[in-house]
Amino acid sequence: MRKNRRTCDVPDATVLRLPLYLEKLKLLQAIGVEDVSSRQLAESLDIKASQLRHDFHYFGGFSRPGRPYHVQKLVGALEQIIGIAEPVPTAIIGAGHLGQAIANYQNLEIQGFPIKGIFDANPKLVGVEIRGQPVRDMDELEEVVLKEKVKIAILTVPAAQAQLVADRLVKAGIVGIFNFAPMDLKAPPTVAVRNERMAVGIMSLSFKVKCILQNMDLEEDI
Amino acid sequence: MRKNRRTCDVPDATVLRLPLYLEKLKLLQAIGVEDVSSRQLAESLDIKASQLRHDFHYFGGFSRPGRPYHVQKLVGALEQIIGIAEPVPTAIIGAGHLGQAIANYQNLEIQGFPIKGIFDANPKLVGVEIRGQPVRDMDELEEVVLKEKVKIAILTVPAAQAQLVADRLVKAGIVGIFNFAPMDLKAPPTVAVRNERMAVGIMSLSFKVKCILQNMDLEEDI
Numbered sequence: 001m002r003k004n005r006r007t008c009d010v011p012d013a014t015v016l017r018l019p020l021y022l023e024k025l026k027l028l029q030a031i032g033v034e035d036v037s038s039r040q041l042a043e044s045l046d047i048k049a050s051q052l053r054h055d056f057h058y059f060g061g062f063s064r065p066g067r068p069y070h071v072q073k074l075v076g077a078l079e080q081i082i083g084i085a086e087p088v089p090t091a092i093i094g095a096g097h098l099g100q101a102i103a104n105y106q107n108l109e110i111q112g113f114p115i116k117g118i119f120d121a122n123p124k125l126v127g128v129e130i131r132g133q134p135v136r137d138m139d140e141l142e143e144v145v146l147k148e149k150v151k152i153a154i155l156t157v158p159a160a161q162a163q164l165v166a167d168r169l170v171k172a173g174i175v176g177i178f179n180f181a182p183m184d185l186k187a188p189p190t191v192a193v194r195n196e197r198m199a200v201g202i203m204s205l206s207f208k209v210k211c212i213l214q215n216m217d218l219e220e221d222i
Numbered sequence: 223m224r225k226n227r228r229t230c231d232v233p234d235a236t237v238l239r240l241p242l243y244l245e246k247l248k249l250l251q252a253i254g255v256e257d258v259s260s261r262q263l264a265e266s267l268d269i270k271a272s273q274l275r276h277d278f279h280y281f282g283g284f285s286r287p288g289r290p291y292h293v294q295k296l297v298g299a300l301e302q303i304i305g306i307a308e309p310v311p312t313a314i315i316g317a318g319h320l321g322q323a324i325a326n327y328q329n330l331e332i333q334g335f336p337i338k339g340i341f342d343a344n345p346k347l348v349g350v351e352i353r354g355q356p357v358r359d360m361d362e363l364e365e366v367v368l369k370e371k372v373k374i375a376i377l378t379v380p381a382a383q384a385q386l387v388a389d390r391l392v393k394a395g396i397v398g399i400f401n402f403a404p405m406d407l408k409a410p411p412t413v414a415v416r417n418e419r420m421a422v423g424i425m426s427l428s429f430k431v432k433c434i435l436q437n438m439d440l441e442e443d444i
Contacts, residue, residue, distance in 0.1 A: 008433035012426070013235055019425035082425045083432025090424075097326060101319035102420070107404055111421050112428070151431055152424070176431035178424055182329055190438070192430035196423050198324070199333050201416055202312075202374070202400055203241035203304050204234070206334070208414035209373055209398035210305025211230035216412070 014055045020045055021052070022078040028071050035068040084112030089148050093165055094156035095120035095128070095135040098180055102154055103130040116148035117141075121161075138165075145172040152176040159183045166193075236277045242267055243274070244300045250293050257290040306334030311370050315387055316378035317342035317350070317357040320402055324376055325352040338370035339363075343383075360387075367394040374398040381405045388415075 024044050028036055038056075042049040056062050059081055063069050079085045090113040092099050102108065103118050118130055121138045128135045136144065144150065153174045157165050162181035169177060176192045179185050187193050246266050250258055260278075264271040278284050281303055285291050301307045312335040314321050324330070325340050340352055343360045350357045358366065366372065375391045377384060377399055384403035391399060398414045401407050409415050 008430075008436065010429075015426045015429050016422055018429065019419070019422045022425070023421065081429065081432075083428040083435075084425065088428055088431070097319045097323035101323055104319060105404075105420060107421065108424070111425070113424055151435075152427060154424075175434055176427045178427050182327075190434055192427055192434055194423055194427040194430075197241070198327060199245065199329065200238055200241045201418050202330070202335055202376075203244070203306065203333070204237045205374060205398045205400050205414055205416040206305045206310055207232075207237050207240065207303065208230075208416075209310070210303075212397055212412055212414055213305075213373075214230065 010058045014058060017045075017047070017052075017055055018078060018082055021055075022075065022082065025071055025075045025078065029075055033071055036071055036074075037068045038063075041069070079112070082112075087112055087114050088152055089114060089116045089150045090152045090154060091115065091117040091119065091141075091145065091148075091150045092154045092156060093119045093138075093141070093169070094158075094180075095122075095125045095130070096156060099154075099156035100130055102156065103133070106131070113152065116150050117144040119144075121157075141168060142172045145169070145174060150174060152178060154178045154180070155185075156180045232280045236280060239267075239269070239274075239277055240300060240304055243277075244297065244304065247293055247297045247300065251297055255293055258293055258296075259290045260285075263291070301334070304334075309334055309336050310374055311336060311338045311372045312374045312376060313337065313339040313341065313363075313367065313370075313372045314376045314378060315341050315360075315363070315391070316380075316402075317344075317347045317352070318378060321376075321378035322352055324378065325355070328353070335374065338372050339366040341366075343379075363390060364394045367391070367396060372396060374400060376400045376402070377407075378402045 021041065024041060038052050039049040042052040059077070062074055062077055092103050092115060095103070095118050099118065099120070103115060108115065115133065118133055118135050119138050119141055120126060120135050125135045126137045151174065153169045155162060155165060155177055159181045162179065162183055163185060166177055166185045166187060170187055170191050174191065177185060177187060179193055179195045182197065184195060185193050243263065246263060260274050261271040264274040281299070284296055284299060314325050314337060317325070317340050321340065325337060330337065337355065340355055340357050341360050341363055342348060342357050347357045348359045373396065375396045377387060379387050381403045384401065384405055385407060388399055388407045388409060392409055392413050396413065399407060399409060401415055401417045404419065406417060407415050
């Protein structure tokens with residue numbers, strides 16, 4: 001069991017690449033590809049093969065040197081590592097535009113995160129059906145989390161309510177919060193929080209846009 | 223001008239931290255803090271001071287050794303680097319739930335990305351007002367991009383339409399695409415693309431959830 005504990009001590013950058021590897025491998029699997037080299041897989045993701053091998057090394061490497069990866073086995077191994085070998089019951093808290101957009105996103109279930117409840121405090125939204133599921137009143141939150149063994153909550157409530165709702169989720173036994181509210185949540189170390197920040201995404205894009213525009217100016221100057 | 227070109231050759235991980243530094247610094251600025259040490263700023267973001275100094279080193283370092291950073295100057299410098307010292311005209315393509323959620327997110331304008339147009343192909347959505355702006359027909363796309371000097375497009379159309387719309391945006395002169403469609407876009411190297419993948423976020427969270435649950439099991443075993 002010590003090995004399991006060790007495979008959790010992995011850099012964030014590596015963790016963020018695992019889903020990208022899995023996605024590409026599933027595409028290969030879907031078209032019947034049985035083996036793939038680290039170079040082929042890395043190139044399809046626009047990264048270096050050494051980077052990919054370094055990432056996989058945290059989990060034992062998955063292959064003997066000089067041999068390609070077995071696609072199906074690697075898919076299974078990555079699903080185990082990511083924790084989606086079994087479906088992870090998930091709930092959406094906040095059924096505004098963003099919550100509804102996410103609830104309508106059917107890939108979520110395919111990727112291992114079936115939605116077991118959608119909640120909102122707004123009586124006008126309670127009862128509205130999204131892909132066959134009614135939006136539930138926030139009063140039902142703890143009961144549904146317990147009954148459906150919900151592990152991950154997707155938090156799409158306004159910033160002003162986010163911490164209060166997060167506290168309720170933590171008490172109810174949620175282990176992961178995917179936070180779309182534009183503020184940092186406080187949670188105990190036994191709960192994983194991922195803050196999804198629109199600002200981070202668009203500003204990192206802006207940095208590249210600025211660089212492209214600067215280079216265009218430079219070329220005009222030459 | 224050579225220096226500008228060099229400041230663009232920066233690792234992605236560093237680029238992704240720039241908005242987080244800026245956000246914290248603006249909070250400090252708002253409460254009247256004038257100086258901050260690398261250690262204080264790094265700790266508030268849960269990273270190492272050496273990491274922060276390494277990131278800043280790509281842009282000249284911003285400070286003399288042993289001296290704190292001047293908050294206001296650093297905010298200005300980061301805004302220049304990120305490319306938001308001047309507002310970046312932005313458009314939203316796709317006014318479904320996700321597009322509407324983003325259009326309603328007023329921080330976007332505050333952070334330097336005023337929305338200069340919202341577009342959809344669905345006649346039922348065209349004319350609907352979102353924060354004072356009508357959803358426009360896709361036919362107006364090129365005209366508005368040109369007139370409003372739109373640099374960044376936020377793409378919230380279904381995957382099946384995403385590449386076609388991206389091609390139109392590239393032709394119209396867009397320099398950055400923030401892609402929320404769950405597929406990889408092809409674009410020329412003169413256009414920056416950032417793919418925002420729900421799957422990456424929730425799977426990296428799932429990895430941490432799995433690790434927490436495993437550790438709990440281990441502790442029970444002991």
